[in-house]
Amino acid sequence: xxxxxxxxxxxxxxxxxxxxxxxxxxxxxxxxxxxxxxxxxxxxxxxxxxxxxxxxxxxxxxxxxxxxxxxxxxxxxxxxxxxxxxxxxxxxxxxxxxxxxxxxxxxxxxxxxxxxxxxxxxxxxxxxxxxxxxxxxxxxxxxxxxxxxxxxxxxxxxxxxxxxxxxxxxxxxxxxxxxxxxxxx
Amino acid sequence: xxxxxxxxxxxxxxxxxxxxxxxxxxxxxxxxxxxxxxxxxxxxxxxxxxxxxxxxxxxxxxxxxxxxxxxxxxxxxxxxxxxxxxxxxxxxxxxxxxxxxxxxxxxxxxxxxxxxxxxxxxxxxxxxxxxxxxxxxxxxxxxxxxxxxxxxxxxxxxxxxxxxxxxxxxxxxxxxxxxxxxxxxxxxxxxxxxxxxxxxxxxxxxxxx
Numbered sequence: 337x338x339x340x341x342x343x344x345x346x347x348x349x350x351x352x353x354x355x356x357x358x359x360x361x362x363x364x365x366x367x368x369x370x371x372x373x374x375x376x377x378x379x380x381x382x383x384x385x386x387x388x389x390x391x392x393x394x395x396x397x398x399x400x401x402x403x404x405x406x407x408x409x410x411x412x413x414x415x416x417x418x419x420x421x422x423x424x425x426x427x428x429x430x431x432x433x434x435x436x437x438x439x440x441x442x443x444x445x446x447x448x449x450x451x452x453x454x455x456x457x458x459x460x461x462x463x464x465x466x467x468x469x470x471x472x473x474x475x476x477x478x479x480x481x482x483x484x485x486x487x488x489x490x491x492x493x494x495x496x497x498x499x500x501x502x503x504x505x506x507x508x509x510x511x512x513x514x515x516x517x518x519x520x521x
Numbered sequence: 522x523x524x525x526x527x528x529x530x531x532x533x534x535x536x537x538x539x540x541x542x543x544x545x546x547x548x549x550x551x552x553x554x555x556x557x558x559x560x561x562x563x564x565x566x567x568x569x570x571x572x573x574x575x576x577x578x579x580x581x582x583x584x585x586x587x588x589x590x591x592x593x594x595x596x597x598x599x600x601x602x603x604x605x606x607x608x609x610x611x612x613x614x615x616x617x618x619x620x621x622x623x624x625x626x627x628x629x630x631x632x633x634x635x636x637x638x639x640x641x642x643x644x645x646x647x648x649x650x651x652x653x654x655x656x657x658x659x660x661x662x663x664x665x666x667x668x669x670x671x672x673x674x675x676x677x678x679x680x681x682x683x684x685x686x687x688x689x690x691x692x693x694x695x696x697x698x699x700x701x702x703x704x705x706x707x708x709x710x711x712x713x714x715x716x717x718x719x720x721x722x723x724x725x726x727x728x729x730x
Contacts, residue, residue, distance in 0.1 A: 357596035360709050366583035374579045388580060395586035456566075456573040474537060475567070476574040481539050500533040507562040510569075 344410045351411035355402045362402070365411070366395055372412060372477045373419045376487075379472035380423040382461050386430055393422040409486055413479065416487045459509050463502055470498035471506075524549060528556050536567055599655075602706030606652035609703055613645030613696030620693060641697070644669050648700040655707045663711065666701045673697055 347368055353361035373394050377387040397418050405414045460468060473484035474495065481499070485492045522530075528549045534540040550556055595603075617638045624631045644666065651659040673694045681691065704711065 357598075358709065359590055359596065359599075360712075362590060363583075363587060366586060370582050371577065371579050374582050375574065375577060388582060391582035392585045395583040396589060399586055399589055456569045460570075460573075471570075475570045481534070481537065496530070496534050496539065499537070500530045503533050503563060503566060504529070506566050507559060510566060511562050 344412060348407060348411050351402060351405060351414075352407070355405060362399065365398070365402075365415075369412060369415050370395075373415060375476045376416055376419050376469075376472060377423055379460065379468050379476070380420065380465070381427065386423075386426050390419065390422045390426040393426065394419040397422060410483065412477075413483045413486050416473070416477065416479070420487060455510070456506075459506050460502075462509075463505060467498050467502040467505070470495050471502035474499050525553065525556055528553070529559055532556070532560050532563060536563060598706055599710055602703045602710075603652045603655060605703030605706060606648045606655070606700055609696045609700035610645045610647075610649035610652065612699070613641055613648065616693045616696060617642045617645065640669070641693070644697055644700065648696075648703065651700075651704070651707075655704075655710045659704055659707055660711045662700075663704055666697065666704060669697050670694075670701050 347365070350361050350364050350368070354365050370391070373391045374387065377390040377394070378384070381387045381390060394415065398415060401414075401418060402411075405411055460471060463471065469488055470484060473479045473487055474481060479487065481492050481495045484495045488495065490498075528546045531540060531543055531546045532550075535542075550560065620634065620638050620641075624634045647658075647662045647665065651662050677691050677694055680687075
């Protein structure tokens with residue numbers, strides 16, 4: 337469910353307490369942002385084990401970085417920027433590791449009960465990275481286009497366009513019979 | 522960009538509440554069956570994405586960070602609270618020791634005085650123990666310290682009001698009050714209770730995006 341602005345206000349108040357060294361507030365911030373960070377890292381990396389490492393790294397970095405948050409953007413955006421950097425770092429390490437050891441062990445993946453959710457996840461995972469990032473940030477994490485643009489470091493118009501392109505592909509994949517209704521006529 | 526595509530870009534942003542209503546786009550939708558069907562598919566997709574997000578199995582991704590917090594330096598407020606408890610405990614013990622030397626020679630009066638000193642020593646030791654681990658030992662001390670402060674201060678207030686106050690005797694109550702202040706500074710830690718070691722997170726059993 338996309339988060340509300342009220343939730344963001346509450347989170348920002350918690351983040352201000354966390355920035356003063358309040359341990360309980362920091363833990364509350366961890367709890368509130370775990371889902372969003374996990375989804376975003378999953379979307380960027382497409383691998384559960386790497387996403388787990390990147391998400392962990394995000395929260396470890398947050399302990400020191402929260403003092404730098406000035407409230408210019410919601411703390412959720414600030415943390416997702418940290419998550420994007422953590423993903424880049426994890427990916428760099430993974431590439432170096434893969435160069436050294438050719439055979440990497442795949443992470444186990446359980447099968448969830450909801451088949452429809454599985455289908456959407458699979459289709460989202462197949463999107464190109466740019467479209468996947470825009471779709472996940474706005475649809476699964478619930479950021480506004482402006483906030484997603486800050487996280488992805490692109491223009492708001494680019495996010496709008498990428499979300500549309502992602503949806504265009506997903507709609508076509510979910511409804512192959514509707515392909516004749518293509519917009520490019 | 523075709524008119525269909527322009528309208529669908531608008532529809533996509535409209536679903537997210539990112540654009541205002543557009544009469545031209547509405548007019549196109551009213552006339553274009555294909556775009557209306559696309560709009561319906563878009564709504565279904567949005568609902569499916571929300572179900573997917575809600576049914577996500579999220580592992581404990583903050584466990585490592587929480588462990589780091591456990592070993593991190595305590596906050597300024599927590600350090601202040603613990604320092605106040607230490608000062609209150611030590612000054613309470615020092616004043617209790619001084620009081621022993623000033624006990625009256627009358628046996629009955631000395632006995633009452635010793636009872637009071639024992640009570641203050643117990644409170645002072647409680648403050649020192651709470652300063653070591655406020656989460657574990659502080660909570661139980663709050664009611665004792667608050668009651669002691671009340672019991673000691675009420676007679677003191679009447680003595681001071683009556684103009685018969687002995688400054689040394691009244692100052693001997695300050696450590697009890699100081700400790701209560703220290704506990705008040707540690708209210709978050711007391712509410713938190715003893716720390717539990719977080720469980721090791723599961724690294725598997727999750728779903729790929």
